[in-house]
Amino acid sequence: xxxxxxxxxxxxKVKHPDAIISAEQLYDIPCIHVNKEYMKALVMDLKNNxxxxxxxxxxxxxxPDNKGNExxxxxxxxxxxxxxxxxxxxxISTEDNHLPSLVGAYKAANWLEREAFDNFxxxxxxxPDLRRILNMDEMDYHPLLKQYALEDxxxxxxxxTFFGR
Amino acid sequence: xxxxxxxxxxxxxxxDTIDGEIATLNLGPTHPATHGVFQNVLQIDGExxxxxxxxxxxxxxxxxxxAERRPFNQITPITDRLNYCSSPINNMGWHMTVEKLAGIKLxxxxxxxxxxxxxxxxxxxxxxxxxxxxxxTGALTGFxxxxxxxxxxxxxxxxxxxxxxxxxxxxxxxFERDFSPKFIEKVEAFLKEFPAKFKEFDNLxxxxxxxxxxxxxxxxxxxxxxxxxxxxxxxLRAAGVDYDVRVMNxxxxxxxxxxxxxxGKDGDTYDRYMxxxxxxxxSLSIIRQALDKMPEGDYHADVPDFFLPEKxxxxxxxxxxxxHFKIVMGETSIPAGEVYHAVEGGNGELGYHLISDGGRTPYxxxxxxxxxxxxxxxxxxxxxxxxxDAVLTLSSLNVIAGELDA
Numbered sequence: 001x002x003x004x005x006x007x008x009x010x011x012x013k014v015k016h017p018d019a020i021i022s023a024e025q026l027y028d029i030p031c032i033h034v035n036k037e038y039m040k041a042l043v044m045d046l047k048n049n050x051x052x053x054x055x056x057x058x059x060x061x062x063x064p065d066n067k068g069n070e071x072x073x074x075x076x077x078x079x080x081x082x083x084x085x086x087x088x089x090x091x092i093s094t095e096d097n098h099l100p101s102l103v104g105a106y107k108a109a110n111w112l113e114r115e116a117f118d119n120f121x122x123x124x125x126x127x128p129d130l131r132r133i134l135n136m137d138e139m140d141y142h143p144l145l146k147q148y149a150l151e152d153x154x155x156x157x158x159x160x161t162f163f164g165r
Numbered sequence: 166x167x168x169x170x171x172x173x174x175x176x177x178x179x180x181d182t183i184d185g186e187i188a189t190l191n192l193g194p195t196h197p198a199t200h201g202v203f204q205n206v207l208q209i210d211g212e213x214x215x216x217x218x219x220x221x222x223x224x225x226x227x228x229x230x231x232a233e234r235r236p237f238n239q240i241t242p243i244t245d246r247l248n249y250c251s252s253p254i255n256n257m258g259w260h261m262t263v264e265k266l267a268g269i270k271l272x273x274x275x276x277x278x279x280x281x282x283x284x285x286x287x288x289x290x291x292x293x294x295x296x297x298x299x300x301x302t303g304a305l306t307g308f309x310x311x312x313x314x315x316x317x318x319x320x321x322x323x324x325x326x327x328x329x330x331x332x333x334x335x336x337x338x339x340f341e342r343d344f345s346p347k348f349i350e351k352v353e354a355f356l357k358e359f360p361a362k363f364k365e366f367d368n369l370x371x372x373x374x375x376x377x378x379x380x381x382x383x384x385x386x387x388x389x390x391x392x393x394x395x396x397x398x399x400x401l402r403a404a405g406v407d408y409d410v411r412v413m414n415x416x417x418x419x420x421x422x423x424x425x426x427x428x429g430k431d432g433d434t435y436d437r438y439m440x441x442x443x444x445x446x447x448s449l450s451i452i453r454q455a456l457d458k459m460p461e462g463d464y465h466a467d468v469p470d471f472f473l474p475e476k477x478x479x480x481x482x483x484x485x486x487x488x489h490f491k492i493v494m495g496e497t498s499i500p501a502g503e504v505y506h507a508v509e510g511g512n513g514e515l516g517y518h519l520i521s522d523g524g525r526t527p528y529x530x531x532x533x534x535x536x537x538x539x540x541x542x543x544x545x546x547x548x549x550x551x552x553x554d555a556v557l558t559l560s561s562l563n564v565i566a567g568e569l570d571a
Contacts, residue, residue, distance in 0.1 A: 080413070
């Protein structure tokens with residue numbers, strides 16, 4: 001199993017030496033860190049030539065302490081013929097929070113990107129209909145960013161000396 | 166259309182006045198035909214749907230944000246409320262995700278017990294969907310028949326964990342207790358009596374001329390479109406693609422069981438109905454095999470960090486008391502890492518993308534909800550069809566509001 005994964009990453013690296021920054025193994029799923037500029041071309045190649053025909057999941061993770069690379073767009077592809085999953089990560093900064101949209105490659109990305117925009121405020125360029133999807137339209141912040149606490153921090157009734165809140 | 170035809174058919178004359186006039190219709194958010202809180206703003210020309218604009222999020226409860234504040238064992242009740250027609254599958258999926266992250270190796274018996282529970286849940290899920298398709302075509306009888314059977318499955322869940330709908334079943338590392346003889350008795354009785362009852366339901370609908378005329382060709386989707394839109398589960402298999410997580414990436418010892426993956430051809434309402442019907446028979450067979458081959462062993466893994474100790478040990482032994490306290494206060498330590506685990510839920514690939522930084526709560530938890538992903542194809546599937554077909558398509562896709570909105 002491990003062997004198959006490393007060969008996949010190697011063959012992608014050979015074809016796209018500029019796009020791939022680094023690679024790692026996340027339990028049973030190989031992961032590549034990708035340069036934003038080359039991302040769109042890489043995804044099209046993954047779909048057409050590497051057999052990653054299915055976009056399983058798309059989400060965003062916020063690392064506020066990772067200065068300059070605060071937001072991480074995380075994509076999970078699946079090759080159904082060889083049964084290989086591949087995670088792709090793209091790091092971007094809060095100031096320049098644009099990512100290319102994958103709706104052209106996978107229609108499933110449409111609502112997933114809308115959800116990511118809703119929760120994290122990432123702007124997907126060329127998305128056909130980038131609106132909020134789960135939260136109400138009047139909301140003026142993106143709630144899954146780490147700076148928004150789940151509860152009002154001024155609350156004192158739940159404080160516990162030993163275990164925190 | 167010729168003048169003659171217009172005169173002969175009285176309905177066409179009246180439709181003449183509507184033709185070309187576009188009206189807007191709000192289907193939902195609360196409507197008896199939509200089985201959940203879905204809103205669709207339809208543009209209609211007579212009865213024909215020109216376009217649909219779904220609005221979702223009416224029961225959005227911010228589970229992903231909530232999960233960032235909860236210890237791992239307290240997230241299980243959240244997962245109950247995703248697809249509430251088959252909560253046990255969601256619970257098991259979450260337990261397996263955490264076990265994968267923490268590297269917990271389970272006894273074979275636990276995996277077989279989980280298979281029994283998950284397949285029971287799958288039957289309950291499919292029963293709801295298929296009997297509701299019957300209701301939407303005007304056949305209420307099958308619905309009342311099958312809900313009696315679903316009730317029996319809920320009785321079994323109650324026997325195992327004390328709850329019926331939102332089950333919170335099992336623990337990270339196993340089950341809270343072994344299957345009781347009463348539970349085994351109930352499952353055996355169910356396996357014996359259910360097939361005949363189910364056959365009755367099958368006879369009511371499957372080859373019923375009225376039902377077939379109504380559902381064949383309603384809301385079809387091609388295999389290419391289904392893959393492009395991220396369909397998984399019975400809805401994808403109805404379109405003719407044999408993707409099933411249980412076979413592709415087996416978890417919980419599914420590789421030990423023999424079962425078929427039923428596939429359809431056209432991806433219409435009838436195929437979705439038929440795939441679910443056949444999956445129920447397959448689930449029954451899996452439960453039979455799991456009960457017959459049930460290995461000897463413990464009903465939980467030896468993981469004191471996650472598995473609550475026996476109550477009498479808590480009162481008599483210091484160690485057990487410490488672990489009990491740590492688990493209840495949510496102070497168990499977990500390795501940092503990133504893990505994705507998928508199970509075959511009632512509606513498709515239910516995935517948990519868990520990122521842990523080693524703290525007491527997940528750093529980020531994302532649910533891959535099959536309903537949310539395939540519901541975006543709904544406007545395209547109902548374009549050009551009649552309103553009554555749109556309702557059928559919605560119920561045969563088995564969109565569960567809890568899973569849609571998270």
